[in-house]
Amino acid sequence: MTLDGAAAAAAASPGPVVMTDPTPAGRFGEFGGRFVPESLVPACAELEQAFRRFWADEAFRDEYRSLLSSYAGRPTVVTECHRLGTQLGVRLLLKREDLAHTGSHKINNVLGQALLARAMGKGRLIAETGAGQHGVATATAAALFGLDCHVYMGATDVRRQEVNVFRMRLLGADVTAVSSGSATLKDAINEAMRDWVATVEHTHYCIGSVMGPHPYPWMVREFQRVIGDEAREQCRSLLDGSDPDVVVACVGGGSNAAGTFAGFAGTRARLVGVEPAGGAAIGKGTAGVVHGMRSKLLQDDAGQVLEAHSVSAGLDYPGVGPEHAYLDSVGRATYEAVGDAEVLDAFELLSRTEGIVPALEPAHALAWVVREAGRSVPRGSTVLMTLSGRGDKDVAQVMEMGRG
Amino acid sequence: MTSTDLPTARGADGRPAERSSFETAMRARKAGGAKLVVPYVTGGMGTDWVEVLAAVVLAGADAVEVGIPFSDPVMDGPVIQEASRLALEAGATPASVLASAASAQVSVPVIAMTYYNIVFHHGLQRFAEMLAGSRFSGSIVPDLPLEEAGPWMAESRAAGLDNVLLVAPTTPPDRAEAICAAGSGFVYGVGLMGVTGERSELADSALEVARRLKAITDLPVLVGVGVTDAAQAARVCEVADGVIVGSALVRRLLSGEGAQGAGEFVAQLRGAVDRG
Numbered sequence: 124m125t126l127d128g129a130a131a132a133a134a135a136s137p138g139p140v141v142m143t144d145p146t147p148a149g150r151f152g153e154f155g156g157r158f159v160p161e162s163l164v165p166a167c168a169e170l171e172q173a174f175r176r177f178w179a180d181e182a183f184r185d186e187y188r189s190l191l192s193s194y195a196g197r198p199t200v201v202t203e204c205h206r207l208g209t210q211l212g213v214r215l216l217l218k219r220e221d222l223a224h225t226g227s228h229k230i231n232n233v234l235g236q237a238l239l240a241r242a243m244g245k246g247r248l249i250a251e252t253g254a255g256q257h258g259v260a261t262a263t264a265a266a267l268f269g270l271d272c273h274v275y276m277g278a279t280d281v282r283r284q285e286v287n288v289f290r291m292r293l294l295g296a297d298v299t300a301v302s303s304g305s306a307t308l309k310d311a312i313n314e315a316m317r318d319w320v321a322t323v324e325h326t327h328y329c330i331g332s333v334m335g336p337h338p339y340p341w342m343v344r345e346f347q348r349v350i351g352d353e354a355r356e357q358c359r360s361l362l363d364g365s366d367p368d369v370v371v372a373c374v375g376g377g378s379n380a381a382g383t384f385a386g387f388a389g390t391r392a393r394l395v396g397v398e399p400a401g402g403a404a405i406g407k408g409t410a411g412v413v414h415g416m417r418s419k420l421l422q423d424d425a426g427q428v429l430e431a432h433s434v435s436a437g438l439d440y441p442g443v444g445p446e447h448a449y450l451d452s453v454g455r456a457t458y459e460a461v462g463d464a465e466v467l468d469a470f471e472l473l474s475r476t477e478g479i480v481p482a483l484e485p486a487h488a489l490a491w492v493v494r495e496a497g498r499s500v501p502r503g504s505t506v507l508m509t510l511s512g513r514g515d516k517d518v519a520q521v522m523e524m525g526r527g
Numbered sequence: 528m529t530s531t532d533l534p535t536a537r538g539a540d541g542r543p544a545e546r547s548s549f550e551t552a553m554r555a556r557k558a559g560g561a562k563l564v565v566p567y568v569t570g571g572m573g574t575d576w577v578e579v580l581a582a583v584v585l586a587g588a589d590a591v592e593v594g595i596p597f598s599d600p601v602m603d604g605p606v607i608q609e610a611s612r613l614a615l616e617a618g619a620t621p622a623s624v625l626a627s628a629a630s631a632q633v634s635v636p637v638i639a640m641t642y643y644n645i646v647f648h649h650g651l652q653r654f655a656e657m658l659a660g661s662r663f664s665g666s667i668v669p670d671l672p673l674e675e676a677g678p679w680m681a682e683s684r685a686a687g688l689d690n691v692l693l694v695a696p697t698t699p700p701d702r703a704e705a706i707c708a709a710g711s712g713f714v715y716g717v718g719l720m721g722v723t724g725e726r727s728e729l730a731d732s733a734l735e736v737a738r739r740l741k742a743i744t745d746l747p748v749l750v751g752v753g754v755t756d757a758a759q760a761a762r763v764c765e766v767a768d769g770v771i772v773g774s775a776l777v778r779r780l781l782s783g784e785g786a787q788g789a790g791e792f793v794a795q796l797r798g799a800v801d802r803g
Contacts, residue, residue, distance in 0.1 A: 148674065158643055160602045161706075162695035162720055288712065303608055309599065316601045321721035352773055412644045413599055415670070425620040426648030427598040521715045 141455045142381075142388040142446070143345070149337020152452055154445035159415045163316075164321040166323040167415075171338040173243050177495035178345060183238065185277065190234045191349060195224045197231075199350075201357040201507075207476040211496035214505040216367065217479070218354040218508070220379060220512060227482065227512030228350055228379045229260035233329055235346035237264035240327035247271040247326040251315040253280055253308035253375065254275075254295040254437035254484065255287025256512055257331030262296035264329075272296035275314040280436040305430035307374075307439045312414050332376025333444035336415030340444050344381040350509060351386020356411050358507055367507040369500055373397050373487040374405070374458065375438035377447045379511035384456060392507075394456035396447060397491040399466075402431030404443035405451050405458040411442075418445040433521075434463040435483035465490040467526055482512035483521075534677035534709050547591070547689050549636045549664035550712050553747045556589055562800040563713075563749060563769025564760070566776050567592040567640065569610035570620025570628060575786055577631045578713035582790035583776075584633045587797035592667065592771060593628050595621050602642075602669040604724030606774040609781060621645055621654075625661035636664035638691060638712070643671045645678075651679050655686035665689030665712045673706055680709065691715050694740060696732040707744035716740050716750040716767065718781040720737050724774045725755040729762055737767035757799035772796060 149155045149171075157167055159489045177183040189519040191197040199219045220228035233250075240248060248265050250272070252258030258274040265272035273293050278300040281288055291298050304310035312335075319328040333340045333347070351370075358367050372380035374396035384394050398406055408419040413428055421429040421441040431441045450456035468482060469490035474480045481489065488508050492500065500506060514521075546554075556563055566583045568576060570593045581592055596611035596619055603611070613622075621641070628637055639658055646654045646668060658666060665688045671679060673692065680690045689712030694703045696717065707714050718733035719726070733750050740748040750763045751771030760770045772793075777790050 139640060157672065158670050158675055159672060160669050160695070160717075161672050161693045162672075162697055164695075164702075165697045303612075304598065313599050313601050317722045321601065321719075323720065357588070410647075412647050412670070414601075417647075420645070422648065425622075426645045427615060441592060524696070 139453050139455065141450060141453065142385045144338065145341050147338045149289060149341065151446045151449035152449035154416070154418050154448045155337055155340055156417045158412050158417065159336045160320055161318050163323060167336050167338070169243065170239070174338050174342045177239060177242060185269060187235055187238055191231065192458045195221060195230045195234060197349065198221050198353045200363065201354060203361070204477050206298055206474065210352065210476065212502040213496045214363065215492065216358065216505070216507045216526040218350060218383065218507060218509045220222060220350060221479070221481065221510050225256070225260045225263050226515065227256040228347060228357060228382065229257045230263065231349055231382070232331065232343050232346040232378060233257070233260040233264040236327065236329045237268050237270065240270065240329070241268055242303045243327065244520055245325055245327040246348060247273070248329045249273045249275070249315050249318050249326055250329045251308065251311040252276050252331065253311070253439055254435065254482070254516060255280070255284040255291070256437060256516070257298070258291050258298070259287055259294070261329050263292040263526040264378060265296060266294045273318065274298045274392050275301050275318070277305070277311050277312040278302040278308040280308070283435055284516060286519065287516055307430070307436065309428065309441055316414070332378040333381040333412065333446060334414060336375040340416065340446055343378050344385055344446060347378050347382025348385035350379060350382040351384060354383065354507055354509070355386040355390070362376065362505060366392050367391045367505040369395060371395040371397060371492060371506060372509040372512060373438065373484045374443060374447060375402070375440045375484065377444040379509050381444060381446055383509045384450070388455065394450070395491065396456055396458045397488045398458055398460050399431070399435060399438045400432035400460040400462045402433045402438055402440055404441060406460045407437060408441070408443070413442055416445045418442055419448045434466060435487065437482070438487065459491050460489050461490040461494065465494060467521065467524070469493055470521060472527065479510070480514035480518065483517045485509065485511045530669045534673065534680050545709065547687060549689050552636060552770065553590070553713050557747045557768045562764040563589040563747060564768060564778065564796050564800060565590045565592055565749060567594060567771060567772045567773030569594040569596060569607060569614055569686055569777055570624030571596060571617060572610045573616035573780060577627050578786040579780060579789045580628065580631045580633055582786035583793040584635050586790040587791035588635060588793055589769065590636040590638060591633060592638050592640045592773070593624065595624050595639055595645055597642040597645055600642060604722040604774060606778045606781065607723050607799065608708055621649065622657070625657055625663070628663070629661040637639045637662065638665045638667060639663050642665040643668050646679060651682040655682045655688055658688055659686040663688065665691055667691045667715060669693060672710060676709070694736060696720055696736050703739060703741050707740065707746060710746065710768065713747040713749050714740055714744055715771065716748055717752050718763070719753040723752050726753045729754070729759040734766050735762055737763065743767060757795040760796045761799040761803065764803070770796070770800065
């Protein structure tokens with residue numbers, strides 16, 4: 124065993140109670156909060172109230188659950204990777220969010236937020252998107268609910284994910300290519316917030332990850348916890364009532380990881396979030412405030428936010444959700460980084476051994492499992508990995524890179 | 528958070544904290560019947576930005592707002608985004624902007640406008656000392672709403688700085704009162720729902736927010752965001768105690784009008800609000 128100290132401690136005892144409600148001010152420890160222009164404060168407060176009211180309301184939750192099952196295709200299955208598991212010497216289980224409608228876990232969150240938007244009487248959704256998965260999911264929910272939809276996407280990402288741009292437009296959304304700053308996810312968020320400052324009275328900002336001002340990090344985790352809650356029960360069926368040794372998910376903003384971890388925080392499973400080496404906010408970042416939250420972020424000596432660099436547009440983000448910064452600070456989860464080359468190898472490996480083409484984002488989580496199997500993940504361990512999305516969107520990009 | 532937890536400008540004994548020389552000066556101008564003209568200049572944009580400061584003061588500015596550029600200015604529209612980008616590209620840092628502004632030795636108060644990460648990253652106490660040491664009178668931090676502002680307000684007060692807080696068209700009445708009670712220097716009425724930038728028409732909300740604020744506070748009430756030209760400034764000052772003009776001035780600087788053009792524009796604003 125080569126578990127490091129924090130992980131060993133986490134494995135030995137459940138540690139502090141985590142992934143419960145944040146403080147009334149939206150804090151997870153020192154992280155979180157609501158750092159937004161005054162114009163947006165009433166809207167955040169209204170959203171918080173609406174979420175608290177409806178999340179405690181059985182009729183609302185029934186409608187949400189019914190949409191998840193009859194529209195989004197939940198529960199998603201857990202697939203055991205027999206060939207790859209044998210090769211790695213571990214028992215590898217995949218939580219198949221790639222099989223959810225629209226091809227990723229993002230649908231879980233947008234259906235919840237679209238229901239809230241309707242309840243608050245807001246007829247327009249706006250969203251940021253990196254890889255396009257959250258934009259597609261938001262456009263889908265807007266079509267389903269008859270809401271207007273406007274998606275902001277970095278111009279760089281528009282180029283590398285052009286099929287998703289077409290999908291959003293097909294679904295009736297307007298898409299704006301954002302060319303300010305690094306022209307990626309961070310700038311798309313800035314532009315969506317600028318839209319919201321001007322339109323907040325009739326528009327709901329459907330944030331796609333566990334980031335942003337309170338209540339978003341908490342609310343989005345709650346809408347995504349269905350991943351972890353399902354997976355925990357599915358694992359117990361498969362594992363004769365026991366829990367996996369390791370639970371792993373990729374982290375950009377961190378919504379699929381937060382949803383997954385929420386289901387396992389009360390178990391003894393080691394929780395691992397995997398960041399891209401070029402956007403490792405927890406691994407290499409420092410405490411800061413951006414996009415409405417206090418968290419960790421990549422920044423220079425003067426406090427200017429740096430650009431992240433990743434082969435995966437969905438993880439190309441210099442910040443991270445505040446609850447992940449908290450889980451890291453108390454040692455309940457650990458965060459590891461993998462590089463683009465390992466990710467592309469993992470992308471091909473899963474395709475060839477299991478017939479599953481993963482999105483580049485969860486290929487990060489797999490790259491870590493491949494690297495650590497037989498090392499910090501001892502032979503014979505059971506690993507649950509969330510496969511947060513399917514790789515169709517990335518095939519053209521990987522082909523252009525001369526891989527495959 | 529209940530209202531009793533909110534930060535306030537008053538001391539522990541409930542009496543108003545001692546007024547700063549900046550607020551005293553602003554109140555004196557207001558009491559004398561004058562309207563306040565506060566131009567905004569992005570620090571570090573262009574090699575002549577310190578001369579621009581001097582020119583707008585000479586043209587009649589009552590105070591100057593100096594933007595400390597930030598990489599992700601979510602409250603700003605395209606003009607100030609571009610100015611911030613150019614300043615950062617030219618190597619501007621908070622320290623360099625403060626040092627240059629201090630060297631300008633302008634005769635009116637200077638207030639910093641920046642985003643909270645810049646403050647937070649330097650450390651609240653250290654940043655307050657940096658501002659005070661560069662003869663700044665206070666700060667405006669638009670992504671730091673009242674509930675989050677307590678620690679920064681305490682540190683800046685300790686350094687003798689004012690905290691200018693913002694009230695938006697969407698701010699509910701009781702919250703607006705809490706903001707006015709906690710802020711100092713002046714209260715910044717956000718003229719419209721949106722980011723900074725020029726608008727061909729003055730938004731009704733600019734006058735509305737000014738009226739609301741005048742009814743609940745004796746702090747000077749200044750309106751900014753969307754105030755574009757001399758006529759709009761004069762219209763705002765029929766209700767408000769003054770105006771803040773940013774994008775309209777910065778656009779002139781971006782198009783190369785320089786210190787002279789900036790001075791002429793501020794002179795127009797001055798003339799219009801003085802004529803009433």
